[in-house]
Amino acid sequence: MKSDLFASENLVQPSAVAGMTLQNAKSVKYTVNGEMLARQGSMVAFRGNLQFERKGQGIGGMLKRAVTGEGLPLMSVRGQGEAWFAHQAANCFIVEFEPGDALTINGRNVLCFDPSLSYEIKMVKGAGMTGGGLFNSLFTGTGKLAVICDGNPIIIPVTAQAPVYVDTDAVVGWSAALETGLHRSQSVGSMIRGGSGEAVQLKLSGEGFVIVRPSEVTEAPAAH
Numbered sequence: 001m002k003s004d005l006f007a008s009e010n011l012v013q014p015s016a017v018a019g020m021t022l023q024n025a026k027s028v029k030y031t032v033n034g035e036m037l038a039r040q041g042s043m044v045a046f047r048g049n050l051q052f053e054r055k056g057q058g059i060g061g062m063l064k065r066a067v068t069g070e071g072l073p074l075m076s077v078r079g080q081g082e083a084w085f086a087h088q089a090a091n092c093f094i095v096e097f098e099p100g101d102a103l104t105i106n107g108r109n110v111l112c113f114d115p116s117l118s119y120e121i122k123m124v125k126g127a128g129m130t131g132g133g134l135f136n137s138l139f140t141g142t143g144k145l146a147v148i149c150d151g152n153p154i155i156i157p158v159t160a161q162a163p164v165y166v167d168t169d170a171v172v173g174w175s176a177a178l179e180t181g182l183h184r185s186q187s188v189g190s191m192i193r194g195g196s197g198e199a200v201q202l203k204l205s206g207e208g209f210v211i212v213r214p215s216e217v218t219e220a221p222a223a224h
Contacts, residue, residue, distance in 0.1 A: 015082060020094055020114065020144045027086040028094070028111060028146045032077055038085055038112035040073045048081015085112050090148035102140045102176035105147065109172045109213075114143030124180050124202070138176055147172065151214040163205035166212050175208025 009024070015031040023029040030036055032050060040054060055074040077083055086092070095103065097117060104122075113119075119137045139145055149172055158164045158178055165183050174180075183203040204210050 020112065020146060022092060022094060023084055025091055026089050027084055028092050030077070030083050030085065030112060032079060032081055032083060035076055035078045035115050036112060037074050037076055037115060038083075039087065039110055040075045042085045042087050042111055043075075043077070044084050044086050046081055046083040048079065050077055050079040050081040050083060052077055085146065087111060087148050088150075090150050091152065093147045093149065093153070095145045095147055097139065097142050097145065099142055101142075102138060103145070103173055104136045104138050104176045104178075105145070105173035106136055106171060109147050109149060110137070111146040111148045113139070113145040116143035117141045117145060136173070140176075147211075149211075149213045154212040154214060156210050156212060158204050158206060158208050158210055160205065160207060163203055164210050165201040165203050166210055168200065168202050170212050170215065171202055172211040172213050174204055174210040175206075178204045178206040178208045178210070180204060 012023070012029070015021075015029075018031045018033040020028060020030050020036075027044065030038075032048070037055075043052065053076045055076060092111060097103070104124075117139050118141045119139050121137050124136055153172060156164050156166075158175070181203045183201045
């Protein structure tokens with residue numbers, strides 16, 4: 001049987017080492033030898049002896065979703081085998097943490113990560129309770145984190161002289177050392193939102209970077 005479908009770039013190759021790699025731009029392959037963590041519902045295929053377990057719904061087992069405060073449930077994957085993860089054909093990126101690294105990331109943009117990474121749910125400082133609270137997760141430690149983004153991400157440098165203002169529905173994550181706050185632009189709300197009213201952006205200041213997706217569309221929560 002012949003087809004471009006069977007092009008070499010589409011074929012799964014044997015795993016050289018355990019852990020996380022990009023299968024392609026839209027999916028991540030994880031060779032499990034022990035345990036790893038992923039968002040529930042993101043596994044699209046697996047082989048081997050793997051067990052999938054829903055994590056608890058308490059504060060230690062869920063990531064908070066920005067603005068709405070809704071949780072993103074996690075699952076643990078244990079055993080020996082290979083698993084593939086994806087979410088609505090979003091672009092996938094692997095972030096490798098070295099000692100001292102820290103990244104604040106929106107829960108909706110987390111696909112999977114190594115158990116050696118630690119995450120702590122935090123309310124964004126200075127964001128108050130707008131829209132039910134602005135929650136993100138702080139990742140630290142050593143290991144890999146797979147991040148998803150609708151479209152190609154925009155990486156904007158932040159400096160002390162030039163703070164950056166981002167839409168809360170579009171922000172993916174930012175350097176953990178940045179200071180956060182809310183910026184209200186009532187005078188231009190009609191232009192930004194397409195109607196009358198007050199527009200609110202997340203203000204990021206200091207030295208670092210912010211990751212933004214080229215879309216304000218907020219996905220509907222997946223049924224579990």
